[in-house]
Each structure stands twice: as structure tokens, then as C-alpha cells.
Amino acid sequence: MNALTRILNSPVGRKVTMAVSGLLLLGFLVAHLTGNMLILVSKETFNHYGHTLISNPMIYLAEAGLLGLFVMHFTTGLYLTRKNRAARPQAYERNERAGYASRKTLASTTMIFSGLVVLVFVPLHIWGFKFGAYYESAEPGVRDLHRLVIETFQQPAWVIWYVAVMTIVGFHLWHGFGSGFESLGLSYRKGLRRFGQFLAVVIAGGFLLIPVLIYMIGDKL
Amino acid sequence: MSEMTFNLRVWRQANSESSGRLVDYTAERISEHMSFLEMLDIVNDKIILEGDDPIAYDFDCREGICGSCGIVINGVPHGPNPGTTSCQLFMRHFKADETITIEPWRAKSFPLIKDLVVDRSSFDRIIATGGYISCNTGAAPEANNTPIPKDIADEAFDAAACIGCGACVAACKNASAVLFVGAKLQHLALMPQGQAERDRRALRMVDQMEAEGFGACSNEGECEAVCPKEISTKHIARLNRDYMRAAVKQALRP
Numbered sequence: 001m002n003a004l005t006r007i008l009n010s011p012v013g014r015k016v017t018m019a020v021s022g023l024l025l026l027g028f029l030v031a032h033l034t035g036n037m038l039i040l041v042s043k044e045t046f047n048h049y050g051h052t053l054i055s056n057p058m059i060y061l062a063e064a065g066l067l068g069l070f071v072m073h074f075t076t077g078l079y080l081t082r083k084n085r086a087a088r089p090q091a092y093e094r095n096e097r098a099g100y101a102s103r104k105t106l107a108s109t110t111m112i113f114s115g116l117v118v119l120v121f122v123p124l125h126i127w128g129f130k131f132g133a134y135y136e137s138a139e140p141g142v143r144d145l146h147r148l149v150i151e152t153f154q155q156p157a158w159v160i161w162y163v164a165v166m167t168i169v170g171f172h173l174w175h176g177f178g179s180g181f182e183s184l185g186l187s188y189r190k191g192l193r194r195f196g197q198f199l200a201v202v203i204a205g206g207f208l209l210i211p212v213l214i215y216m217i218g219d220k221l
Numbered sequence: 222m223s224e225m226t227f228n229l230r231v232w233r234q235a236n237s238e239s240s241g242r243l244v245d246y247t248a249e250r251i252s253e254h255m256s257f258l259e260m261l262d263i264v265n266d267k268i269i270l271e272g273d274d275p276i277a278y279d280f281d282c283r284e285g286i287c288g289s290c291g292i293v294i295n296g297v298p299h300g301p302n303p304g305t306t307s308c309q310l311f312m313r314h315f316k317a318d319e320t321i322t323i324e325p326w327r328a329k330s331f332p333l334i335k336d337l338v339v340d341r342s343s344f345d346r347i348i349a350t351g352g353y354i355s356c357n358t359g360a361a362p363e364a365n366n367t368p369i370p371k372d373i374a375d376e377a378f379d380a381a382a383c384i385g386c387g388a389c390v391a392a393c394k395n396a397s398a399v400l401f402v403g404a405k406l407q408h409l410a411l412m413p414q415g416q417a418e419r420d421r422r423a424l425r426m427v428d429q430m431e432a433e434g435f436g437a438c439s440n441e442g443e444c445e446a447v448c449p450k451e452i453s454t455k456h457i458a459r460l461n462r463d464y465m466r467a468a469v470k471q472a473l474r475p
Contacts, residue, residue: 003472011399011431012464015438080437084395087329087436093232093243094322096296098392098446100303101454108441109394179440185462188455 170204288384328396381408389444395436403456420467
């Protein structure tokens with residue numbers, strides 16, 4: 001146990017914790033987005049999908065795992081940020097980007113802020129949908145989550161909030177994916193970073209497309 | 222030969238206890254062929270003639286290989302040119318009448334001594350924990366007895382080019398030293414001679430880096446961009462791998 005604490009509490013171990021939890025959470029986002037896309041198929045498909053998910057007893061294990069990863073990611077992130085700031089007590093009077101080989105971007109310098117937005121967003125999101133209004137569908141025992149989603153995204157305020165947060169998530173992933181692989185010592189290659197940026201656009205774009213589509217043509221879905 | 226004038230804003234601080242501030246100076250009659258440090262010498266000559274305390278800054282070889290010089294010029298360590306130390310940066314890279322801001326490396330682990338001079342002995346203490354090969358290797362062997370592929374030899378040499386100037390720490394938003402430690406680990410870890418102590422070296426040097434108060438890596442690559450020897454961040458990825466491998470091996474040891 002002592003050796004494990006030592007590994008996790010080392011400067012490399014903390015970054016590995018960030019990378020592993022972050023990349024697994026990104027994997028969850030891919031699954032979540034794929035599920036969401038079913039709303040574009042049909043009302044029944046979407047509601048059945050939701051019903052299948054929550055009626056499987058393994059869901060509690062999966063939820064506990066996700067919560068664990070989420071807590072691990074943000075507590076380590078907050079701790080690292082505090083420590084990193086302490087490493088430079090006095091700021092530069094003038095600080096510029098070096099250019100050339102540097103990959104510093106708006107995304108990479110704002111990871112803690114984009115992360116904090118997600119930290120606020122996730123509880124609100126779960127409260128709004130998972131613990132939101134319960135409508136019974138035509139089939140007894142099956143929740144009509146479709147109706148709740150459509151009702152929510154016909155309110156412009158929710159659409160704006162979701163579009164804004166998903167854009168910020170995209171920024172977080174833009175740097176996070178490639179950075180995670182570098183922290184794991186698996187790859188420092190340009191191609192993998194580019195793939196991460198592509199993934200960030202696809203995931204953020206996919207998530208924000210749904211509220212926008214519902215707002216525009218919700219009555220047809 | 223054209224002569225130029227520059228407006229300097231230089232960080233002046235008497236010692237680590239006192240508070241510092243940017244002081245304005247005018248650098249007059251500067252040749253475009255002068256190095257950045259020669260320009261500072263001209264300014265200092267004038268300050269000394271006026272009976273004031275000259276600007277303190279570090280230098281030794283002035284040919285870009287010792288790692289002594291290091292100042293943040295216009296917000297970038299070692300100034301605007303890639304692969305260049307402050308002493309090898311020439312005034313032709315600046316526009317006449319430009320305002321140039323000059324600051325020291327800023328990091329908790331590099332305490333300020335005076336003006337632009339910082340104490341980089343934290344780097345020495347990291348090296349002292351394992352940045353060497355301590356096993357007896359006997360007399361110099363015939364070089365070709367140990368075959369090393371050319372690409373590996375090149376990569377080890379690239380890492381060995383680190384002069385320990387500290388620009389990587391100065392450029393990093395977290396004041397992290399992983400590029401320095403990565404280079405100092407990998408120039409040995411890539412070689413057969415470095416294998417015997419590879420794990421111990423990685424564990425000790427990374428632990429000492431943490432003890433010295435350097436930050437963690439955010440994988441932004443600012444360090445590589447300012448490094449006068451253009452050392453690649455691939456050595457950071459390798460440091461992570463080596464450290465985790467060594468730590469897991471140590472944890473599993475019966």
C-alpha cells in the first residue's frame with residue numbers, strides 16, 4: 001500500500017492519474033454521445049435505450065465508477081493547479097508565448113477553468129434530466145425521457161447554456177486528449193494530438209448539435 | 222555600421238529579501254553586431270560612470286555552451302530567437318528604438334540573488350541524486366565493442382546537449398523542470414552503460430525535483446520552444462514512462 005501511495009503521490013503519478021481518469025471519462029463521453037444520437041432515430045428507440053440502461057442492475061456499478069473517475073480527475077486537477085501556482089510565486093511583468101515548437105493554446109492555459117465549468121455543469125445536468133420531471137410513456141414502466149429532453153431544449157436559455165458548456169468541453173478535450181497520452185509516456189507525436197483535436201470537435205459538435213436541432217425542429221422529432 | 226538606441230526596462234532588485242521593480246534605461250550607440258550581453262555591458266559602463274550600481278547578470282563562456290546566461294527578454298526566456306542563448310542573441314534581431322523588457326528567471330526553486338541573477342543550485346541537487354553512472358567501468362574500452370544504433374546514439378546526444386540553463390523552468394507556466402530532468406535521465410537511459418542504475422536514477426531524480434518545489438508538466442511544449450539546445454519533449458514522455466516502470470517494479474519487489 002505504501003508503494004502505491006508513493007506512486008500516486010509522485011509528480012509523474014499525479015499526471016498519470018489525470019491522464020487515466022481523463023481519457024476514461026472521454027470514453028464515457030463517446031458512449032453518451034452515441035446514446036444521445038438515438039433521439040434523432042425515433043422517440044421509441046430513445047426511450048427504450050434509456051429504459052434498458054437503467055433497468056440493468058450493473059448501472060449502479062457503472063455510475064459509481066464514473067463518479068469515482070470524476071472525483072479523482074477534479075481533486076487531482078485542483079491539487080496540481082494549486083501546487084503549480086506555488087512553483088512561481090512572482091509573476092512575470094511581461095509574458096509572451098514562445099512560438100516555434102510550443103503547443104501552448106488558449107485551451108491548454110485554461111484547463112482549470114474549463115474543468116471548473118464542467119464541475120458546475122455535471123450536477124445541474126444530472127439534476128435536470130436523471131432527476132428531472134418523470135413522464136410515463138405509452139408503454140407502462142418506461143419513462144418518456146424523450147418528452148423531457150424536447151421540452152427542455154425548446155427553452156432558449158437551456159439551449160444557450162448547453163451550447164456554451166459543450167464548446168468549453170471541446171476546448172478541454174482539445175488539449176486534454178494529446179496531453180493525456182504524453183503524461184502516460186505513450187506518445188508525444190503530432191498525429192495523435194491532431195486526432196485528439198479532431199475528436200474534441202466531433203464530441204463537442206455532436207453534443208451541442210442536439211439541443212440546437214431540437215430548438216429548431218423539435219416538433220418534428 | 223548603423224547605431225541603434227533601445228529603451229530598456231530592467232528588473233532591479235538588491236537581494237532576495239528586498240522588493241524589486243522595473244527601472245528604465247536607455248541603451249545608446251548600440252551596433253547591430255553586438256550580442257545582447259554586450260549591449261548590457263555598454264549600459265553598465267554608463268551606470269558605473271554615473272556612480273551607480275551596475276545591473277547584475279550571469280554569464281561565463283559567451284559562446285552558447287556553458288548555460289550560465291539566462292534572462293527573460295520581452296516575455297520569452299533567451300529572447301525571440303529559437304535555439305539561442307541570451308549571449309548568442311544579437312541586437313540585429315531587435316528594431317531600433319524598441320522597448321525591451323528584461324527580467325530574471327522566475328520560479329520558487331530559483332531564488333533571486335540580485336537583479337537578473339538567480340540561484341540554480343536546485344538543478345545541481347537533482348543531478349547529485351543520480352544524474353551520473355557510478356559503477357566501475359574499468360579503463361576506456363575499444364569504442365566499437367559496444368554497438369549502439371546510430372539513431373539511438375543521436376537521440377542520446379540530443380539529450381546530452383542540455384546545458385542546464387533553466388530556460389525550460391522559466392518558460393513553463395508551472396515552473397516545471399521535467400524537460401531538464403528528462404534530458405539528464407535520457408542521455409544515460411538510452412545508452413547501455415546507463416542501464417544498471419536506470420530505475421534508481423529515475424526515482425531519485427524525480428523525487429528530488431518534487432522536493433525542490435518545481436511544478437508539474439502541462440504538456441504545452443513552451444520549454445522545447447525556448448530551449449537553446451532545442452531538446453524535444455519526447456524526453457518528458459520517456460521520463461514519465463521510466464519513472465512509472467521503476468516505481469511499479471519497486472512496488473512489486475518481494
